[in-house]
Amino acid sequence: xxxxxxxxxxxxxxxxxxxxxxxxxxxxxxxxxxxxxxxxxxxxxxxxxxxxxxxxxxxxxxxxxxxxxxxxxxxxxxxxxxxxxxxxxxxxxxxxxxxxxxxxxxxxxxxxxxxxxxxxxxxxxxxxxxxxxxxxxxxxxxxxxxxxxxxxxxxxxxxxxxxxxxxxxxxxxxxxxxxxxxxxxxxxxxxxxxxxxxxxxxxxxxxxxxxxxxxxxxxxxxxxxxxxxxxxxxxxxxxxxxxxxxxxxxxxxxxxxxxxxxxxxxxxxxxxxxxxxxxxxxxxxxxxxxxxxxxxxxxxxxxxxxxxxxxxxxx
Amino acid sequence: xxxxxxxxxxxxxxxxxxxxxxxxxxxxxxxxxxxxxxxxxxxxxxxxxxxxxxxxxxxxxxxxxxxxxxxxxxxxxxxxxxxxxxxxxxxxxxxxxxxxxxxxxxxxxxxxxxxxxxxxxxxxxxxxxxxxxxxxxxxxxxxxxxxxxxxxxxxxxxxxxxxxxxxxxxxxxxxxxxxxxxxxxxxxxxxxxxxxxxxxxxxxxxxxxxxxxxxxxxxxxxxxxxxxxxxxxxxxxxxxxxxxxxxxxxxxxxxxxxxxxxxxxxxxxxxxxxxxxxxxxxxxxxxxxxxxxxxxxxxxxxxxxxxxxxxxxxxxxxxxxxxxxxxxxxxxxxxxxxxxx
Numbered sequence: 001x002x003x004x005x006x007x008x009x010x011x012x013x014x015x016x017x018x019x020x021x022x023x024x025x026x027x028x029x030x031x032x033x034x035x036x037x038x039x040x041x042x043x044x045x046x047x048x049x050x051x052x053x054x055x056x057x058x059x060x061x062x063x064x065x066x067x068x069x070x071x072x073x074x075x076x077x078x079x080x081x082x083x084x085x086x087x088x089x090x091x092x093x094x095x096x097x098x099x100x101x102x103x104x105x106x107x108x109x110x111x112x113x114x115x116x117x118x119x120x121x122x123x124x125x126x127x128x129x130x131x132x133x134x135x136x137x138x139x140x141x142x143x144x145x146x147x148x149x150x151x152x153x154x155x156x157x158x159x160x161x162x163x164x165x166x167x168x169x170x171x172x173x174x175x176x177x178x179x180x181x182x183x184x185x186x187x188x189x190x191x192x193x194x195x196x197x198x199x200x201x202x203x204x205x206x207x208x209x210x211x212x213x214x215x216x217x218x219x220x221x222x223x224x225x226x227x228x229x230x231x232x233x234x235x236x237x238x239x240x241x242x243x244x245x246x247x248x249x250x251x252x253x254x255x256x257x258x259x260x261x262x263x264x265x266x267x268x269x270x271x272x273x274x275x276x277x278x279x280x281x282x283x284x285x286x287x288x289x290x291x292x293x294x295x296x297x298x299x300x301x302x303x304x305x306x307x308x309x310x311x312x313x314x315x
Numbered sequence: 316x317x318x319x320x321x322x323x324x325x326x327x328x329x330x331x332x333x334x335x336x337x338x339x340x341x342x343x344x345x346x347x348x349x350x351x352x353x354x355x356x357x358x359x360x361x362x363x364x365x366x367x368x369x370x371x372x373x374x375x376x377x378x379x380x381x382x383x384x385x386x387x388x389x390x391x392x393x394x395x396x397x398x399x400x401x402x403x404x405x406x407x408x409x410x411x412x413x414x415x416x417x418x419x420x421x422x423x424x425x426x427x428x429x430x431x432x433x434x435x436x437x438x439x440x441x442x443x444x445x446x447x448x449x450x451x452x453x454x455x456x457x458x459x460x461x462x463x464x465x466x467x468x469x470x471x472x473x474x475x476x477x478x479x480x481x482x483x484x485x486x487x488x489x490x491x492x493x494x495x496x497x498x499x500x501x502x503x504x505x506x507x508x509x510x511x512x513x514x515x516x517x518x519x520x521x522x523x524x525x526x527x528x529x530x531x532x533x534x535x536x537x538x539x540x541x542x543x544x545x546x547x548x549x550x551x552x553x554x555x556x557x558x559x560x561x562x563x564x565x566x567x568x569x570x571x572x573x574x575x576x577x578x579x580x581x582x583x584x585x586x587x588x589x590x591x592x593x594x595x596x597x598x599x600x601x602x603x604x605x606x607x608x609x610x611x612x613x614x615x616x617x618x619x620x621x622x623x624x625x626x627x628x629x630x631x632x633x634x635x636x637x638x639x640x641x642x643x644x645x646x647x648x649x650x651x652x653x654x655x656x
């Protein structure tokens with residue numbers, strides 16, 4: 001039990017790191033209304049670039065910066081595939097994601113290693129690591145705070161508002177003189193940029209970057225987004241609250257994750273669990289709505305039938 | 316002035332189901348014309364508006380604004396010269412954004428969406444409230460509510476407002492548009508407008524210098540200076556050649572009759588107040604006769620009747636019906652067109 005309690009701060013840190021990634025998913029999925037699958041690849045790209053820079057003796061600041069830049073480029077590619085070549089957004093994301101697999105391997109092979117780059121905090125200088133969890137906790141909390149504020153301010157500017165409008169209603173946006181294609185590309189660049197940034201943070205925190213670290217990232221991100229949405233929906237439609245909700249969702253995800261691991265749940269099944277959670281959160285409200293409409297209709301029909309009978313009696 | 320010359324639009328080109336939606340259509344609207352358009356289903360009315368705004372590319376033909384072709388311009392660039400209100404109330408607004416955010420989006424039409432400006436400022440809010448009050452729907456009290464919570468009629472009224480408001484263009488934009496829409500040599504236009512602006516500014520500077528050296532007290536100087544500025548502004552704005560052309564695509568068709576009437580009255584008022592050039596598609600013959608100074612009947616992608624002035628004022632539903640039957644046959648008629656809802 002003590003072991004379990006001791007593991008909770010770590011779960012919170014992991015939740016916040018993945019929350020940064022989920023914020024990227026929030027931007028593409030909720031704001032742009034595009035389920036962007038690039039993130040499975042760009043998350044690794046961020047981690048790989050950062051780890052390679054640090055492994056080769058660069059500072060972690062440079063690693064973070066280049067990781068971010070690599071993510072932005074991945075987003076740009078998906079965006080151009082979608083807007084310039086007219087490839088459906090989901091497919092464009094899958095294509096970039098697949099290509100990034102090779103790119104990531106090549107990035108990692110810039111060192112004398114491949115597919116896994118260890119950057120343990122004992123031998124390298126990193127921003128934070130799981131060896132000092134409380135140090136990591138306040139640092140990631142600060143990063144989250146800065147990111148949330150920055151994006152809140154950004155989406156309040158003319159440019160940010162026009163991106164929100166693009167995701168909300170493209171026809172209206174064009175009729176109001178908004179370059180929707182540009183905005184979609186820009187939004188995907190932003191989204192993948194911070195997803196890669198999150199990958200870089202995770203690589204440092206866990207002490208290595210691995211070619212497989214992004215597998216199912218989109219599902220974890222969606223998990224955080226849908227849990228966050230479910231919680232904040234009843235509180236406030238405010239944009240700031242919704243963004244904070246994403247982080248709350250990510251932390252809840254990791255707390256649950258830690259708990260089921262502690263309870264002896266087969267870790268092979270964890271990805272399936274994540275997929276089921278997303279399916280339930282997205283599917284249940286839909287089914288519930290349909291059932292309620294059906295029940296209402298039956299009730300109403302009964303009432304109408306009864307009323308019709310009475311009128312006939314009077315006639 | 317807007318002119319359509321030889322517009323052709325086909326759908327499913329090259330296949331067995333090829334249809335000609337617009338067939339070598341020519342149409343000229345003078346500044347301030349308010350044209351109502353009627354026609355049966357498939358006459359090409361909506362296609363026409365979508366071609367003007369650029370939502371659909373025309374296969375052939377020119378779209379001339381002040382004698383300058385804009386058909387190559389992208390939809391979002393063209394949007395600064397047009398205000399578009401759609402048939403479906405869901406299309407014209409961003410439902411997840413607030414009333415004020417929607418207005419702010421429309422207010423920024425034709426300007427760069429800046430990263431360094433808030434989407435709306437305090438000074439804009441007052442203007443928006445004033446504008447919303449003219450609609451008489453109480454929207455001014457719901458500024459910070461999401462548009463998704465509004466009724467269809469409220470949304471159409473809001474879209475109408477969004478299509479017609481615009482922020483005062485900058486002096487640079489006035490110059491740019493003057494050159495873009497100059498009927499003749501562009502170089503000549505640039506020289507001309509630059510000279511005009513220079514003279515105006517020189518005049519202003521001279522008067523300002525005179526004023527500052529004069530022996531008036533501070534308060535008086537301040538007043539006179541702002542009057543001078545206003546005069547300069549007025550002089551320069553005379554050269555603003557672009558007022559948005561309003562395009563209404565059956566914008567009251569999805570509303571109940573009472574709301575539809577209210578939205579139509581608002582439309583008429585806004586058009587008259589701003590002397591806007593307007594194209595209004597309607598399926599309601601009564602409205603087509605009641606509003607506007609000109610009526611056009613379309614059939615099979617062509618203009619088959621064009622009635623304006625005194626003749627338009629004398630129009631009755633009966634004469635219109637007869638014309639309808641001659642041009643498009645009985646099958647084109649729907650009950651709502653005859654009965655007016």
